[in-house]
Amino acid sequence: MTTIPLPRQAPRRVHRATRAWNTVGLVAAALIALLWLMPLLWAVDTAVKPEDETATIPISWIPSHFTLEAFEKVFAQSDLIVWFVNSTVVTVSVTLLVLVTASMAGYGLSRTDFRGKRLLYGVIIAGIMVPPQIVVVPLFREMLALGLVDTYWAMILPQVAVPAMVFILKKFFDGLPRELEEAARVDGASLWRIYWQIAVPLSRPALAAVGIFTFIITWNNFFWPFLAVSNPDLMTIPVGLATIQSSYGLRYAQIMASAVLGGLPLLVAYVFFQRNIIRSVAHTGLSGT
Amino acid sequence: MATITAPARRAAPVTEVVPLWRRVPAGLLFVLPFLFFYVAFLLFPTVWALVLSFFNESLTGTRGEFVGLSNWTEMFxxxxxxxxxxxxxxxxxxxxxxxxxxxxxxxxxxxxxxxxxxxxxxxxxxxxxxxxxxxxxxxxxxxxxxxxxxxxxxxxxxxxxxxxxxxxxxxxxxxxxxxxxxxxxxxxxxxxxxxxxxxxxxxxxxxxxxxxxxxxxxxxxxxxxxxxxxxxxxxxxxxxxxxxxxxxxxxxxxxxxxxxxxxxxxxxxxxxxxxxxxxxxxxxxxxxxxxxxxxxxxxxxxxxxxxxxx
CATH class of the missing domain: 1.10.3720.10 (MetI-like)
Known part of the structure; x- marks a missing residue:
């Protein structure tokens, strides 16, 4: 009989403390969110103001009237649509090439055996330690020698060489049960068929993770595309937007309208894949779990 | 004599029908596409950066002269x-x-x-x-x-x-x-x-x-x-x-x-x-x-x- 009051007492005490922490936590979460959203809200607010009301002292959040004039001007005058198309071409190409080459390599390294495999794998994962920004000088010389500077190829090809993706996918294949594949091999299926019809469908979550991260990184990559391309018709969104500050002078409403439009595509995409993204991190093993 | 030539004749077709690419292990073929990108655009530039650091190389495309460690001593x-x-x-x-x-x-x-x-x-x-x-x-x-x-x-x-x-x-x-x-x-x-x-x-x-x-x-x-x-x-x-x-x-x-x-x-x-x-x-x-x-x-x-x- 004495055992009944004890557990009842303990949770009640905890409950009160927990409720206090809940309130503190909620206030803190909201405060950080407010700080983090403020720059975005201010950018949008500036973009919908008439140009002569953007730089006022003291500042004001509410304009005399709401206008989309800045957006219209940006659409009419800038190459934003062209940059969007270029970003799409480059990012989709890189993502597809990474998915195909890294998953094939990961599969080959996980499921087959050949002379020198361990050495090859060692050389590939050692590449994880090479930051791509370090090789830009010789890479630019290489592109110059190949005559690829100022082409889509110059932007696409180097971004496919991401050894970390091979590592992530090899680890994933290592964890897949082999029974199905062995049954298929007994039935005489080729390695390619087993990879394509059994392993790839089973590894959809890992491929989604690799695909999502490759897409985000490539879409937002600035340094290399900025070096590889100087023709405005080939620029991606990050590179094109870097030229805007000087070309618009002090027209802040238009600058902010361009910034908002330039940031929008991935934010919209995020709405669709946001559920997958935390799961993706878990799948890549990036969180260390 | 007939007994000696017979196995040789039998063995010959086997080596003939195996083309070179078939002798490459299938697993290696799977790694090759990635390996191409990796070697061409990451490994090679990494090594080349080291090599270039001993040359008086410029953007103009003319091959620079070997300058030994002078870039390195200048840098330090x-x-x-x-x-x-x-x-x-x-x-x-x-x-x-x-x-x-x-x-x-x-x-x-x-x-x-x-x-x-x-x-x-x-x-x-x-x-x-x-x-x-x-x-x-x-x-x-x-x-x-x-x-x-x-x-x-x-x-x-x-x-x-x-x-x-x-x-x-x-x-x-x-x-x-x-x-x-x-x-x-x-x-x-x-x-x-x-x-x-x-x-x-x-x-x-x-x-x-x-x-x-x-x-x-x-x-x-x-x-x-x-x-x-x-x-x-x-x-x-x-x-x-x-x-x-x-x-x-x-x-x-x-x-x-x-x-x-x-x-x-x-x-x-x-x-x-x-x-x-x-x-x-x-x-x-x-x-x-x-x-x-x-x-x-x-x-x-x-x-x-x-x-x-x-």
Whole structure:
């Protein structure tokens, strides 16, 4: 009989403390969110103001009237649509090439055996330690020698060489049960068929993770595309937007309208894949779990 | 005689019908496409940077002469290089602790069931999805004197305005603030994924034993996040060391007031694409690469230990 009051007492005490922490936590979460959203809200607010009301002292959040004039001007005058198309071409190409080459390599390294495999794998994962920004000088010389500077190829090809993706996918294949594949091999299926019809469908979550991260990184990559391309018709969104500050002078409403439009595509995409993204991190093993 | 020629005739067709590509192991064929990209655009340039560092190479395309170690000796005496190295290390030192801590706090807060959680999480992560050029455009606007939002906030609080983009003593903090806002969301995501992997049973068991949220944080959550924290710190150190984009864009390539914030990669960029000294820039790149590899080796070991875990 004495055992009944004890557990009842303990949770009640905890409950009160927990409720206090809940309130503190909620206030803190909201405060950080407010700080983090403020720059975005201010950018949008500036973009919908008439140009002569953007730089006022003291500042004001509410304009005399709401206008989309800045957006219209940006659409009419800038190459934003062209940059969007270029970003799409480059990012989709890189993502597809990474998915195909890294998953094939990961599969080959996980499921087959050949002379020198361990050495090859060692050389590939050692590449994880090479930051791509370090090789830009010789890479630019290489592109110059190949005559690829100022082409889509110059932007696409180097971004496919991401050894970390091979590592992530090899680890994933290592964890897949082999029974199905062995049954298929007994039935005489080729390695390619087993990879394509059994392993790839089973590894959809890992491929989604690799695909999502490759897409985000490539879409937002600035340094290399900025070096590889100087023709405005080939620029991606990050590179094109870097030229805007000087070309618009002090027209802040238009600058902010361009910034908002330039940031929008991935934010919209995020709405669709946001559920997958935390799961993706878990799948890549990036969180260390 | 007939008995000797017979096996030879039988053996001959076997070697004839096997073409060269069939003798390559199938597994190697699977690795080859990636290997092409890897060797051509990562491995080869890495080695070539080392080679170029011994040549008097320029952008003009004419093969430079072999100059031995002169690029290297010049570099070690180059005050501008050391200034850039100092700025890079200073930025790394200033930015890593807040980036890791803010990411952790964000994850701890929103891993709990709370009202409007669907709103908080995307707010923290959204800036990470913006291209760096957008981030720079927004923050240059925020950092303006007088009508900039940041200085307006300082004025409202009764504090003096700061020259965020013009004062050499403040410029580095501007970079840290911009970077914190832009990329804390990524660390938040890594921590959130790790938190979700902690079995709920642990918390339930501790709750039954009377442990409050604070106690559970110190005795369960944080210890279980130790490995993740190691990884987040290393990834953050590497990302911070490679800083270029924000600084280049906030000051449109000028390196900030008095070059106060110009990082190594921007010095490499200036050396190769403004002064066209590819050989010298390669020497700096290679030297910087050695520094980064030592830290990467730590990341590598964390990955490895994960592999060895049962």
């Amino acid at each position: 005496g180059d005050a501008l290089m050391w200034k850039a190295m100092g700025a890079t290390l200073y930025f790394t030192l200033l930015s890593t602790p807040p980036l890791v801590l803010v990411g952790l706090v964000m994850a701890l807060l929103t891993n709990r069931v709370m009202p409007l959680r669907w709103l908080w999480r995307p707010s923290y992560f959204a800036p990470f999805l913006l291209p760096v050029s957008v981030v720079a455009l927004i923050w240059v606007w925020l950092f303006q004197p007088g009508f900039g939002l940041v200085n307006a906030a300082l004025t409202a609080l009764g504090l003096p305005e700061l020259g965020w983009l013009s004062d050499p003593g403040v410029a580095m903090w501007s970079v840290v603030l911009t970077t914190l806002w832009w990329t804390a969301g990524f660390n938040f995501l890594l921590y959130l994924a790790a938190l979700q992997a902690i079995p709920q049973d642990y918390h339930d068991a501790a709750s039954i034993d009377g442990a409050g949220w604070w106690q559970r944080l110190w005795s369960i959550t944080l210890p279980m996040l130790r490995r993740t924290t190691g990884l987040v710190i290393v990834l953050q150190l590497l990302a911070s060391l490679r800083i270029f984009d924000q600084v280049y864009l906030l000051w449109t390539g000028s390196g900030g007031p008095g070059f106060a914030v110009r990082p190594v990669l921007e010095y490499v960029y200036d050396t190769s694409f403004t002064n066209f000294r590819f050989g010298y820039a390669s020497a700096i790149s290679t030297f910087f690469f050695v520094l980064i590899v030592t830290i990467s080796a730590a990341q590598f070991r964390i990955f490895q230990s994960r592999e060895e875990r049962p």
